[in-house]
Amino acid sequence: MKILGVQENTIIWAWYITYTIIFFIGCILQALASKAGLFENSDPIIIFFFFFLFGLSVLAYGFLVSTWFSRSRTGAFAGMVVFFFMYFVSAGFSSSSSKASKTIACFLSPVALSFGVQSLANVEATGVGMHRGNARTVADNFSFDISLAMMLIDTILYTLLGLYFERVIPKEYGTTEKWYFPVSPSYWRKKASPKVKDSTSPQEAIININPNVEPVGSELQQQERNGEALVIHNIKKEFVVPGGIKKAVRGVSLVMYKDQITCLLGHNGAGKTTLISMLTGVIAPTDGDAYFRGYSLNRNMREIRQSLGLCFQHDVLYADLTVEEHLIFFARVKGYKGKEVADVVSTKIREALMDQTIYRFMAADGDPNANADVTLKVNTFPLPYTATTKALFGSFLSFTACLFIVIAFAFYPASIVVFLVKEKQPEHNSKHQQLVSGVSLPAFWLANYIWDLLTYSIPFFAAIIMIQAFDISAFTGNGCSVCTSETYPAVVLMFILFGFAISPFTYVMSYFFRDHASSQTYTIMANFVLGVVLMVVSFVLDVISESSKDANKVLKYFWRLSPLYCLGSGLLNQSIKEITANFGFSSTKPSPFDMDLMGWEMLYLAFDAAFFFVVAVGIDFLMSFPKIRAAVFKDPQIKDAPYEEDEDVRLEAERVAKGGADNDAVVVKNLRKVYKGNKVAVRNLSFGLPKGECFGYLGINGAGKTTTMKMMTGDILPTSGVGKLGGFDILSQQLEVRRLIGYCPQFDALFELLSVREHLELFARIKGVPSRDLEQVVKDLMHQMNLDDFENKLAGTLSGGNKRKLSVAIAMIGSPPIIFLDEPSTGMDPVSRRFMWNVIANISTQKKESTIILTTHSMEECEALCTRVGIMVGGRLRCLGSVQHLKNRHGDGLMMEVKLDAPSSSEIEARMQAVLGGSTSTISKDQLRGTAEKFGNAAWVDKIDAKHATGYALATALERDGSIRPQLFCAWWMGEERFLKLDAFLQQCFGSGHAKILERQNEMCRYKLVGDAQMLRLSNVFRLVESGKTEHHIREYAVSQTTLEQIFNNFAAQQNEEKGVARGLAN
Known part of the structure; x- marks a missing residue:
């Protein structure tokens, strides 16, 4: 919430208000209940304030404790222990203890409660009760009003201390103030920082630094000039680690443009997360700065957060809120009001129904009498100590x-x-x-x-x-x-x-x-x-x-x-x-x-x-x-609506049903899983996998992949159906099945306090690796998975990618006949992923030792490893076969990506002089149609729209500034002319309707080429395109067969969770 622009004090006061309301209601009930029996002679209003003030002090104490800890479990445990022992401090006081000492002790809220209850009990025992008239009456050197006053003071004191420690104590995330910040004049004399103006061109500076940076078009350069782009300038981050300084980010300079997706690639530890953390204000940069809309990252983070959204690597959701309630909450955080909230929430719910999509939207000395005077000793022992x-x-x-x-x-x-x-x-x-x-x-x-x-x-x-x-x-x-x-x-x-x-x-x-x-x-x-x-x-x-x-x-x-x-x-x-x-x-x-x-x-x-x-x-x-477990956790029984089955899937199901897969290592027959709420996760799944096959099990989140693996490994029971691993039934012969399998679950099942080596040694002994071979097995696995540098590092301190590598290594121990890998490459860098691919390929396709079931979201990984692929959609297997078979059957035609040359500055200037004569400084909305007529086509004005692939840039400038610079308009017009000329050329080469535009983003466009085999021969395609490359301003192009990813996306789009079309994509 802080990243989205919510201030720390707002979050704190929200908790205070919430629990104040809860305590208020609870204390009213307590006061009424006390009047009925426990404190029947006392004024219920006084009883109410007594309990209410104590509740507020407990709330403030909880806030104070929360500032000391980063982990909720540790904080809850320590806070409870300290609070409990604070209460027993009152046991050290007697009726003869001084009023001053008791009052000081009341700085501990539980002590104030204890003394207050004693005062209440004393007056109730006399039948008088506690009223406003006797609340100040002193008995046993204490009066009831002191308890009330001290609990109020405790609430204020704990809150102020909490606010101080919240800013001073270092946490896992965020930046801290100096310990003396309350007395620092600069803290109380903060002035609003003006927007930063930078007359230099950041993109040009970056190109001068690194010639490998590709130049951008005029509409993107316009973003740099008006501040719409995120400009990162020489940003650095250094961490103090044992042994010296670790340079995590070394002077990165980069421009990220509006309405574009910028991808940061790098191996684990390259600095990607650190850079994102700096840009979102989670940690402060050591040097350098970044600018957005004229605001500085170092000086104007609060203003920048008004336009910031962040999707964390791990889920940060409220378990008690629904999807709609999440969206409503964060919509209000982002400033939507009234009907705007309902509109934006309904839109987002239609677009996505998964967790991650929510993020995309919101983003003494032992002697008690030592040094005591005679009077104190007499009070302690008034009679001889016999x-x-x-x-x-x-x-x-x-x-x-x-x-x-x-x-x-x-x-x-x-x-x-x-x-x-x-x-x-x-x-x-x-x-x-x-x-x-x-x-x-x-x-x-x-x-x-x-x-x-x-x-x-x-x-x-x-x-x-x-x-x-x-x-x-x-x-x-x-x-x-x-x-x-x-x-x-x-x-x-x-x-x-x-x-x-x-x-x-x-x-x-x-x-x-x-x-x-x-x-x-x-x-x-x-x-x-x-x-x-x-x-x-x-x-x-x-x-x-x-x-x-x-x-x-x-x-x-x-x-x-x-x-x-x-x-x-x-x-x-x-x-x-x-x-x-x-x-x-x-x-x-x-x-x-x-x-x-x-x-x-x-x-x-x-x-x-x-x-x-x-x-x-x-x-x-x-x-x-299974029978006992099924009786306890009974699944609902529902029937599926009729659906059309793919031919390959049907033939595989028939092969399994007729016994053709009985000798396969993995056999699944009509496997089905229905969760409570009638959620069908897997629908009558049937397939067989022979020994040595690497099977790619694909599908979006919620398609049923992980559920299938959990059923096969015995983690959950299937609602119906049969599964056999190595000839053993997964329900009745679980012990035998477990001797045959290795399992890498979707979430890392590691022990935080064991090192990498200790994990491998532990699971190697569990799997029966002989002691004489143990050392060599562990070394080989660490080398294969590139874990040698982390041998003695605790698993809890490993990065996400290295945890996945360790989980895969555990699954590989002993080369089990059947291995389940559930998204094993998540979080791995490309080098580590290649290491893992070599290991998998070695034991499956080369040595034919193991049958591997691999789920992944990387189509590259699937094509590199898998001999057969199945795509799951909505719990059903929609297609099955080798990668090439799926391409031939479901991917007709070729894909061609083309990038056009952007008009140069001289070309733009010449066109402006020819059409406008240099007399126009800006083009207003009213002048657009007339200008378009001068350029030759007034109808093109309709393309200046927020949903158009290239016209959105002009629409944005028009909405923001009320006019468009003629250079920008001319550059856009020339780009459109070049695209239409290219499109006409391709239609001429391959036939009308045989070159279909699929996507267009600025100078980039992607076509699907369809037609007869002779026309789509690669030699013919390249010959035709090369013949018009110069004339049609083609800067670069690529031709390929329909990829597995495109086939996957086509099937995935049929699942309810994936709906909607992005700008630039053809419907």
């Missing part, structure tokens, strides 16, 4: 320690669940990658279990060491009158059993989550309830009455299914036993292993460990059975 006092203090310390231990361990499961959920998310899905590579389900879960036990050892040892270090008597047995020598070992055993139980319990919880970021937060909340809350509730039920105690005995059998409750309950029982003994209610010394102390809890923890592990593995195991 042995009894020490025992009582130790008892209450153990009770408090029990509570804090459970709270601390409630955070531990969150560190487990986040990785489990992330591994099964479609965007990552490394779990499926491991299973496809040959990992069994028991091995997968056992490996997780062993690792989680190892990581648990860190908090485990920390806990038992701290218990011993602080000598918590109820847990160590030291100085405890009712403890035995078994107390400390029993506590240690309790922690050990908890470690064995909490991990499987978390595994089961992971099945309830789909998003790894939110799973962490929800897991902490759930364990807090299942641990701390249940423990406190159980304790309260035991002390209220005999009837509630009896009920609690029954409830404990269910509550003990929570490992965290078992840990807290066992430690709490031991603490309560010591407390009751110190007060003289008990003198026996029971064993800590007694069922009434820790016995039941230990027994349940042992049971939980085994039970939840079996459940976690069992759920996964049951879901591997």
Whole structure:
């Protein structure tokens, strides 16, 4: 949104307004509910403001925390931990604490809440309640109005700090201010920067620098003069990296013209993304500048962003908004109002229905009394510190320690669940990658279990060491009158059993989550309830009455299914036993292993460990059975409307149905997938692939390619149909199938904290590569995929292209008989792509070792590798055959691209003198028809239109300036004459209607030549064109057979997602 021109403060205040409304409604309900029961004697308006101000302070705190972190998951976790411990600061104050110290502590919002609740509780207990009259009444050195005032101050303070840190703390994206910017005079005395005027011609300067730059026509030069073009001048970017300075962009000078598509090519790391980041204001350039409409990139970025749109490499969409709502939102961001919004949104929805199209539119010392005076010491210990006092203090310390231990361990499961959920998310899905590579389900879960036990050892040892270090008597047995020598070992055993139980319990919880970021937060909340809350509730039920105690005995059998409750309950029982003994209610010394102390809890923890592990593995195991999985995730059954089937596709389906493909490596028979909502992703797909064939599986996004691969690899179940890989059924023989395949998914299934070498070693061992060959296999793969320079680099730090190379290398390990490559070359530079092509060609077409199914959007890649190609449209296979067969059958005729010479300055000047006599300085709209008559054809005025291939430049100038320069008009007229002359020449050479114009952009035009074979012989075509090359101002031309890309586009246009015609294309 910032790139689209939305200011940072606007975004912040939008969040504030949104949550202020939410808190306002919630606090009204809270005030009404409190009046009905909790604070029935208090003024509901005061209760409302109390909760509302706290909500605002929490909102401001959340904003403050967000400025410290770039990752939402890390920020949410850290913010929650800090907020939680801020609340416990209030526990360090007593009724005798000074008013000043309490007020200062209220700079922590949770402390202000705690003190405010205490004040409310005190006045409610007297039956008076809190009203405006007694809100300032001081009790226990604190008044309620201080709480309200401090929460308001906290809101303002947190917001100001957030605004400061938002500008100062470096983030992954954007630029920062100096830490002292608030006191810098230049910050407060900013002046509007005027538009930059540049009298030099940027294009001419660039041509002087690099003679390889092609000169442009007069209408494009006009854009440079009036500021419509984006002019980049000597822009540079340097990064400070370990070992020195990395020059990412080295003095790039370039002009990008309006109404043209400029493509930046380069290998990974060449500086393409860095250049785009500088031009969009994501990062600041080290040197150089860029200009657009007279505005400077360095000085006028806010103005430039009013005309800026950006499509990120990864999706940046709001999950809760529909396509239409996205478009409405960004239309308003871009300044559309009223009916304009509805018009532009309806237009964009008709033009595109895919995610990426949305982007195209929007673009102390240990002694608490150290250094304290006598008065403070007397307040701390008003009576002699006797042995009894020490025992009582130790008892209450153990009770408090029990509570804090459970709270601390409630955070531990969150560190487990986040990785489990992330591994099964479609965007990552490394779990499926491991299973496809040959990992069994028991091995997968056992490996997780062993690792989680190892990581648990860190908090485990920390806990038992701290218990011993602080000598918590109820847990160590030291100085405890009712403890035995078994107390400390029993506590240690309790922690050990908890470690064995909490991990499987978390595994089961992971099945309830789909998003790894939110799973962490929800897991902490759930364990807090299942641990701390249940423990406190159980304790309260035991002390209220005999009837509630009896009920609690029954409830404990269910509550003990929570490992965290078992840990807290066992430690709490031991603490309560010591407390009751110190007060003289008990003198026996029971064993800590007694069922009434820790016995039941230990027994349940042992049971939980085994039970939840079996459940976690069992759920996964049951879901591997197709019938069970199909019963749980039942697909809708719908019939397709009748459709015409291609002859090649029909013959292939008949071959498969009659058993002609039974010996093929890959056999697909009537495979079908229907998603919920009656979305048919794959419609009765049938084909067979023999051993050693590389099959190009083409189609636009949403055509059904990835769905087919997911069905074949066992990631999802087909609704109906049969698939066999190497003779094994993909449903009933998944283990056998997985031994035969290599899989490169559409999204990289990599581990961010493993290096390239570690990935290859891991999957090589999974696939059974012998230890003696492991080193050589890994080296060969890194060399083949050009990954040697990244051998020890973590996968999380690799570029997108290098991640794809690593994913392909993993799929190639062991040269499996069947390999699925889902868009493997996405993000690769041309050099790396060639390396990959050599590897694929070597194992498929040369050695005939593997059958490869390749999905790609690169027709060049498909032609270089694939022996057969199938094009999917709307879930159906529309054509099938070799590349040459498809060209012959679906691509009649030849394609010819021609570029005409642009009129020179001298030619334009001579024509102007001949027609206009040099008397005209500008041509207004009213003068256009008369001028056209002088040039010889008044009807050509109708070509000056925004939709015309070349007339759009004049229409734009006329709309912007109210007139047209005669030089521009004359250059356009001469260009039109040359094009019509060329068109008449081609019609004469090949026959009327046999040279069809397909596309025209300025001097470039593309024709389709049709006719008999003799006429379209290449020698004849070249002879005819060469004969008129000079006379018809043909600068360069190319003749080719209809390309695979053109055939693909013809089929793709038949899918609903691809509609609309661009300017310059013939309908």
